[in-house]
Amino acid sequence: xxxxxxxxxxxxxxxxxxxxxxxxxxxxxxxxxxxxxxxxxxxxxxxxxxxxxxxxxxxxxxxxxxxxxxxxxxxxxxxxxxxxxxxxxxxxxxxxxxxxxxxxxxxxxxxxxxxxxxxxxxxxxxxxxxxxxxxxxxxxxxxxxxxxxxxxxxxxxxxxxxxxxxxxxxxxxxxxxxxxxxxxxxxxxxxxxxxxxxxxxxxxxxxxxxxxxxxxxxxxxxxxxxxxxxxxxxxxxxxxxxxxxxxxxxxxxxxxxxxxxxxxxxxxxxxxxxxxxxxxxx
Amino acid sequence: xxxxxxxxxxxxxxxxxxxxxxxxxxxxxxxxxxxxxxxxxxxxxxxxxxxxxxxxxxxxxxxxxxxxxxxxxxxxxxxxxxxxxxxxxxxxxxxxxxxxxxxxxxxxxxxxxxxxxxxxxxxxxxxxxxxxxxxxxxxxxxxxxxxxxxxxxxxxxxxxxxxxxxxxxxxxxxxxxxxxxxxxxxxxxxxxxxxxxxxxxxxxxxxxxxxxxxxxxxxxxxxxxxxxxxxxxxxxxxxxxxxxxxxxxxxxxxxxxxxxxxxxxxxxxxxxxxxxxxxxxxxxxxxxxxxxxxxxxxxxxxxxxxxxxxxxxxxxxxxxxxxxxxxxxxxxxxxxxxxxxxxxxxxxxxxxxxx
Amino acid sequence: xxxxxxxxxxxxxxxxxxxxxxxxxxxxxxxxxxxxxxxxxxxxxxxxxxxxxxxxxxxxxxxxxxxxxxxxxxxxxxxxxxxxxxxxxxxxxxxxxxxxxxxxxxxxxxxxxxxxxxxxxxxxxxxxxxxxxxxxxxxxxxxxxxxxxxxxxxxxxxxxxxxxxxxxxxxxxxxxxxxxxxxxxxxxxxxxxxxxxxxxxxxxxxxxxxxxxxxxxxxxxxxxxxxxxxxxxxxxxxxxxxxxxxxxxxxxxxxxxxxxxxxxxxxxxxxxxxxxxx
Numbered sequence: 021x022x023x024x025x026x027x028x029x030x031x032x033x034x035x036x037x038x039x040x041x042x043x044x045x046x047x048x049x050x051x052x053x054x055x056x057x058x059x060x061x062x063x064x065x066x067x068x069x070x071x072x073x074x075x076x077x078x079x080x081x082x083x084x085x086x087x088x089x090x091x092x093x094x095x096x097x098x099x100x101x102x103x104x105x106x107x108x109x110x111x112x113x114x115x116x117x118x119x120x121x122x123x124x125x126x127x128x129x130x131x132x133x134x135x136x137x138x139x140x141x142x143x144x145x146x147x148x149x150x151x152x153x154x155x156x157x158x159x160x161x162x163x164x165x166x167x168x169x170x171x172x173x174x175x176x177x178x179x180x181x182x183x184x185x186x187x188x189x190x191x192x193x194x195x196x197x198x199x200x201x202x203x204x205x206x207x208x209x210x211x212x213x214x215x216x217x218x219x220x221x222x223x224x225x226x227x228x229x230x231x232x233x234x235x236x237x238x239x240x241x242x243x244x245x246x247x248x249x250x251x252x253x254x255x256x257x258x259x260x261x262x263x264x265x266x267x268x269x270x271x272x273x274x275x276x277x278x279x280x281x282x283x284x285x286x287x288x289x290x291x292x293x294x295x296x297x298x299x300x301x302x
Numbered sequence: 303x304x305x306x307x308x309x310x311x312x313x314x315x316x317x318x319x320x321x322x323x324x325x326x327x328x329x330x331x332x333x334x335x336x337x338x339x340x341x342x343x344x345x346x347x348x349x350x351x352x353x354x355x356x357x358x359x360x361x362x363x364x365x366x367x368x369x370x371x372x373x374x375x376x377x378x379x380x381x382x383x384x385x386x387x388x389x390x391x392x393x394x395x396x397x398x399x400x401x402x403x404x405x406x407x408x409x410x411x412x413x414x415x416x417x418x419x420x421x422x423x424x425x426x427x428x429x430x431x432x433x434x435x436x437x438x439x440x441x442x443x444x445x446x447x448x449x450x451x452x453x454x455x456x457x458x459x460x461x462x463x464x465x466x467x468x469x470x471x472x473x474x475x476x477x478x479x480x481x482x483x484x485x486x487x488x489x490x491x492x493x494x495x496x497x498x499x500x501x502x503x504x505x506x507x508x509x510x511x512x513x514x515x516x517x518x519x520x521x522x523x524x525x526x527x528x529x530x531x532x533x534x535x536x537x538x539x540x541x542x543x544x545x546x547x548x549x550x551x552x553x554x555x556x557x558x559x560x561x562x563x564x565x566x567x568x569x570x571x572x573x574x575x576x577x578x579x580x581x582x583x584x585x586x587x588x589x590x591x592x593x594x595x596x597x598x599x600x601x602x603x604x605x606x607x608x609x610x611x612x613x614x615x616x617x618x619x620x621x622x623x624x625x626x627x628x629x630x631x632x633x634x635x636x637x638x639x640x641x642x643x644x645x646x647x648x649x650x651x652x653x654x655x656x657x
Numbered sequence: 658x659x660x661x662x663x664x665x666x667x668x669x670x671x672x673x674x675x676x677x678x679x680x681x682x683x684x685x686x687x688x689x690x691x692x693x694x695x696x697x698x699x700x701x702x703x704x705x706x707x708x709x710x711x712x713x714x715x716x717x718x719x720x721x722x723x724x725x726x727x728x729x730x731x732x733x734x735x736x737x738x739x740x741x742x743x744x745x746x747x748x749x750x751x752x753x754x755x756x757x758x759x760x761x762x763x764x765x766x767x768x769x770x771x772x773x774x775x776x777x778x779x780x781x782x783x784x785x786x787x788x789x790x791x792x793x794x795x796x797x798x799x800x801x802x803x804x805x806x807x808x809x810x811x812x813x814x815x816x817x818x819x820x821x822x823x824x825x826x827x828x829x830x831x832x833x834x835x836x837x838x839x840x841x842x843x844x845x846x847x848x849x850x851x852x853x854x855x856x857x858x859x860x861x862x863x864x865x866x867x868x869x870x871x872x873x874x875x876x877x878x879x880x881x882x883x884x885x886x887x888x889x890x891x892x893x894x895x896x897x898x899x900x901x902x903x904x905x906x907x908x909x910x911x912x913x914x915x916x917x918x919x920x921x922x923x924x925x926x927x928x929x930x931x932x933x934x935x
Contacts, residue, residue, distance in 0.1 A: 025837055029745075033752060036742035036808065040761040043805045047776030050783055064782050103678070106671035113668060122672070124917055129679050131862050131909045135883050136902040139890050140682035143689070150685065183679065234767065241769020243869050248890065258771045258869075265775065265873075275779070278772050285768070293763050354828055374831040387829035390926050391847040400843075401833030434929030452834065 048282065055275035066271045074276035082260065082277070086284065089257040092171065093239035096178035100186040100235050101228065103179065108190035108227075112197070123191065130184045138177055138248050145173050145249075169251030177245040182238070186231040193227025194220075226295075233292040241281055257281055303366055305330045305488050306351065306456055311360030312512075313346050320346040322512035323360070328456075328490065328505075333482050335491045335503035339535065343512040344492045348458055351490070353377050365455055375404070380454040384461045386445040388433040394420075394444050395429040401452045419447035422481060439470055446478075450485060459491045463498050475501050496536045500524065508532050524583075529657035533581040540587070540625050541655075542580040546572055555580050555654075559621025565597055567649045572656060579655040586651035587627035589615065589643050598646040601625060606637050617645060683906065690899035707900040714897060720885035724865055727796055727881065731803035732860035738804065739811025739856055740846075746812065747819040765806040766813070774873030777802045781874060794876035802874045803867060807860035811852075814859065818852030821927075851920040858916050862909065 055074055060067040111122045129137065144150045147164035155161045167173060197220065205219045243258035250256070257277065265274040306328040313321040321343045328334045336344040349355045351362060353374030361370045369377050380401070388397050395416050402412045420426045423443035433441060442462070449457055462478065463471045479502060482489050493499050499506050500520045507517045508531075516528045527533035530541060542564060544557035554563035555578060564580055572578060588594070601617040604624075613634040617625040627645065637643070690708070694701025711717060742762055749755075765773060781791055781798050791798055826848060830840045846853070868883035875881065889895045 028838055028841070029749065032741045033745045033749065033758070036738045036745070036812075037754065037758055037761075039738055039808070040742075040758075040765075040805065043777065043780070043801060044761055044765060044773075047780040048772075050779045051772075051776045054779055103675065106667070107675035110668035110671045110675075114672075120917075120921070124913070125676060126679070128910065128913065129683060131913055132683065132906045133883070133886070133902055134866050135868055135886055135890070136686065136898055136905070137682050139886075139898065140686050140902075143685060144682065180678070180682075183675075237767040238769055241771050243769075243771050258769055261771045261775065262869075271779075274775060278775050281769065281772060289760075289764060289767065292767060293760055296763060352832060354831075374828075375834045375836055379832075381829070381832045383825055383829055385823075385825055387823070387825045389826060389829075389844060389847075391850070400830065400835070404834035404836075404839065432926065434926040448833070 051275045051278050051282075054272055055279045057272040057275070059270045059272050064271065065269050074272050075280075077273065078276055078280055085255050085257055085260050086280065088255070089240050090284075092174060092178065092254070092256060093236050093242075096175050096182065096239050097186075097232050097236045099175065099179045100182055101232060104183055104186035104190055104231065105228075108187045108194055111187075111191055112194035119195075123188075126184050126187050134181065135244060138181065138245055141173065141177055141180065141249060142168065145176070168249065169254075171254050173249040174246050174254045174256070177249045178239050178242065181245060182235040185234040189230035189234060190224065190227040193224040193230075197223055229295060233288060233295065237285060237288050237292065240285065304328060305332075305365055306490070307361075307363040308347070308351070309361045309363065311347070311350055311357040311362060313343075313350060313355055314358050319512050321350065321357070324509075324512070324514050325360075326507060326514065326517070328488060330488055331486055333479065333489045333491070333502060333504045335493060335499040335506045336509060337493060337496060337499040337506050337536070338509035338515075340494055341511075342509040344494075344509050345460065346512075347509070348381075348460060348490070348492045351456070352379055352381050352458055378455040379458060380449040380452055380456075381458040381460065382442075382445050382449045382462060384464065386433075386441045388436075388441055388444060388448075390433050392433075393429065394425070394431050394433070394436075397433070397444055398448045398451050400448065405452065415451055419451050422450070422485070423447045423477075438465060439474070442466075442474070446481070450481075450487065454487065456488050456490060459489060461493055461495075462491060463493070463495065471498075478502060500536070508535065510535075526653060527581060527655065530579055530581075530655055531657075533653065533655060538584050538626055538628075540582045540584065542582075544578065544580070546574050546576050546578050548574055559619065559623055560599065562597065564652075565649050566652065566654055572654060576656070581653045581655055582647050582651065584614070584626045584628040585612075586647045587625070588646050589627060589629065589633075589637070590646070591641075591643055593644050594646050596646065597649075598644040601643060601645050603637055603639055603641045603643065605639060606634055608634075617643075683902075686899050686902040687906065689896065690903040692896065692899075695896055707896045708904075711897045711900045711904070716880075716885055717882065717897065717901065720880050720882040723796065723879050724882040727800050727803060727871075727879075728861045728864040730800045731807060731864040732857050734800070734804035735807035735811050735860040736853065736857045738808035739860070740815050740853065742808065743812040743815025743819065743852075744845075747816050762809050762812050765809045770867070770869035771873075773802070773806060774870040777805070777870070778873040793878070794874055795879035798874045798876070799871050799879060799881065802870050803860075803864040806870070807863050810859050810863065811856035814852045814856045815849060818849040822848050851923050854916055854919060858912060 053068075054066060056070050056072070057066040058069040058071055058073065059065060107126070111119055111126070114122060142149070145167040146152070147166075147168075149168075151167060152161075152164040156164065201219055201223070202215055205215045210218060240256075241258045241261075242256060243262055246254055246256040246259045247262070250259070261274050261277045261281075264270045264277060304327040306326070308324055308326040311321055311324050312319065324343075324347060336347060338344045346355065350357050353369070353372060353376075357370065361368055363369065364378060389400065392400065395413075398416045398419050399412050402415060407415070416429065417426070420429060423446055425440065425443050425447065428436075428440070428444075433444070436444065442465075459478075463474055466474055475498070478489075491499070491502055500523075503520060505517065505519055506523050508515045508523065510531055516523060516532050518526075523532060523536055527536065527539075533539045533541065542555060542557045542560075544555040544564070546566075547554055547556045547563050549563055549565055553566050553572065553574065555566055556563045557580075566580065590598075599619055601619050604616040604618050607614040607616070608631060611631065612628050613631045615627045615629060615634060615637060617627060619625065625645065691703050691705065692701055693704035693706065742758075745752075746755075746759065746762065752758075777798075778794075781794055784790060785792070822845070826844050827840050830844045831837070835843065866883060867881075868887055871881045872884055872887075875884065886898060886901070889898065
């Protein structure tokens, strides 16, 4: 803005910069430092040192947890994409008035307690829960299906929770699609299937990428869902970190787990930054 | 002392020079117009005066004070924006009072001034309305009232008639000139519409490619254009390019495709042998079926365009040159395509152009 | 139009199944909040006893008040921080550290909550030993943590709103004698008010709903509602939770509908005042 004082500018940049520097970057640096510390019987429960013991423990015991977290997050992302795309597509093509309402309805669950909604799935998936009772009553199965406390329930929980984060960027991309491009394709002889594959899908890729990043990255470190809906076979990184910290009171181990996770996420994070910056019509 | 003096102002954006060493003087109480095609730099010049841009070179002096480095909120200049820029979160009164509030004017005086302004633009009673409830013409009046509320020394108007339909344009033009006379403020209008400029202003400056090309009264600009550019941009014109030759007892213009040289009344220093152009306005052209006395050209009628009060007749010479004549519609009755007629004009009605 | 006509059935069923999936748990929660019986497997008739139990439950009541207190404070701080940051990113194209700034604004949006929680806790512990503050963890530390990540969400909303804000309004204000600070306060902020309102509401909801970060950085004195719910859930089925969820749903629905209506009204006004220039 013409003549905007240097003081005002410094304040507008400085205030959030300093706050985030102190309360986001600095803590991460401290986590890095603690990951080299030694667990101790003290308050706080560690002794500052420089040891790689925590990382060694990680490599020997826990790598599989990282891979299974990555796998579950990836699976959830793909399923979110497959479920979310048709919904986003349908909303984008709905008449104007309906669109706002539908978007509002997509966001509404997000605004209500996440914890309680995940908990509700227990009631649905458990052996005496809704799904099994319906299936048993209709005679389709004889024994209740094991739908809970396994990879199925965790994946379902992940897809359920992160679906709005996939739908919104997809909707953003699809709604910006120029109608006349579709008409031009049809005019040039493309049937609906090809219009979708050759025009709509490629043009919606920015939304697809944004949605996948917004689901995949946080899902890897998710805690609540594997804790409430998961079983012994579905240990994810987030839950492992929580256990080390709260149950074992081994802060350095938790810190090492966190650092490994941060390193794992660095590449996707950089991709996300490059990408989400470009999406913003600056 | 002139109210506004622009002294050698230039403004560059990267490799583009938007305003190129422009010098201009505007007197108190004038209704001045900056006229030019899109991209000529008139809007940039306006923004330099308002203070939204700073010139790379030159100075801007308002009422004797050098304001070149002064920010827009401290200049005694106010602007009526092309898009009106009314604050949507304030009502009409709030919009008009905005500048007064910034000055620190006391509430009762503010309210009185707002009522005064509303009366001036004939919008009394609209004080509590919101911008989104107003029509385009109403929004413009509010924008004008807001810009005049602080009684600035200079009011800038950015394409004020551009968004209006023809009828509204006429009415608004009258109102603007009326208001300016009543209030006495110096107005500076920027426009690409020559009709707008000719109708509103007491003096016009024509700009092209960042430079001032000609300054004068509307009559000066129209009747005595100084260059091909001005002649062509302001109103329609018939241009004959050629070389100056010595005629019978005066200079004449030898034009390709026309046997006899066109006689001139040379009003400037022109040398035999140099290139020049003759500009004749369409309404100065006279058509007759019989060959008139003096100089005349044989032409064929291509089309007759009826436009209500007058008609535009398109003609072509024997060598294929296109000409245009404006005639009162009664005079154009009976003129048919393909008819051969004679076109002529009196020498004082033609202007010699060397640029 | 081909895509509209032909795929109609597909699109309708996509919407139907999609929304059914999203709302199934919610529908169940609401339904069972009125279930007279304790168990989900048995329908014991319509009853509002669990709402009564909820109100009587001191643990939840205290936790709810704590959560509300934190959410209001965190949302307000997040609003200030996020507005400054969003404005800075939108208006200041070049400044030292812009890349880092952008990263710090984006990362908390996607980084797993366990990392946010752990890192902030370690910060508070370290700070306590270095400078003696915070003496104990509780409401203040949770507020700071929530404000930190919520600010990033607010910044996204503010940035988006700024891109559709007509800057000529700022020029008009400058022209009329307002200094840059007055322009920001009297013209720009009112102009982006939809983002400010929805930003505050979003920050409020995020704070109210957070379990993981609060668990890490809170202390014995401050139990938030999600923390209370979580500890109940670990123990077993507690029907009051269904009632709680339904109450939550109702409140949020009203608040968000209100905000949405206000924003739509503002948007209509903005579009009506914006004139298309040739």
